[in-house]
Amino acid sequence: MAITDEDSVTISYTGRLDDGTVFDTSDEDLAREVGLDQENPERDFKPLEVKLGSGRIIEGLSEELIGMTVGDEKTLTIPPEKAYGEYTDERIADYDRGDFEEMIGDRELAEGFNVETEDGLPGEVKEITPDEVVVDFNHELAGETLTFEIEVLDVE
Structure with missing residues (x-):
């Protein structure tokens, strides 16, 4: 079943900056390897479950998920205007x-x-x-182009 704009979706993901720095991931082992677990000791690094259209994920990621199906993997690049905006x-x-x-x-x-x-x-x-x-009050990722490696795990 292809993802539509109001589906609930579960994805595994890794987000990187242009220089390759991992800024977020659902992979607990990778989080430990790059120190994200120490920066966020209370956080559970697990796949992201989100309802599209809820505003809980950035626009560019939401748009790229449309049409994907369970098992699909994709690497995508999201410009600032579709992520956290330009730094101002x-x-x-x-x-x-x-x-x-x-x-x-x-x-x-x-x-x-x-x-x-x-x-x-x-x-x-x-x-x-x-x-x-x-x-x-700029988001810490404002002005950044983000690269995500994603895999769709579930669609409802």
Whole structure:
């Protein structure tokens, strides 16, 4: 049965950057080999189960799955505009340091600190000065061309 745009699909996958760096995988052995298991100690590296059209996977991957069937394997390259978008300075925000520290409460402010807006948009503190805090709301993979090796394991 060929995958359509509202099917539930289970895939195994490995995602790489242009330089070959593995940024995500469903393969537990590979995750251990490249250190992803240590970066994400709570994570279970297993095949991805997703309903297409739910917005849980990037557009380019969702589009490429259409028409595939169980057992199909494919290597695909997804440009930034079909993945996490281009990196843009408009997604960098400056906050008054005092207001920001009040907002995060008793958590320690440091570069690399992860925050989330009330709307659920994740960001990372990039710079702290005596007067302001700079937060980057670009996705960590923004601007990246992504290569995925996928195999369709199940379609419902």
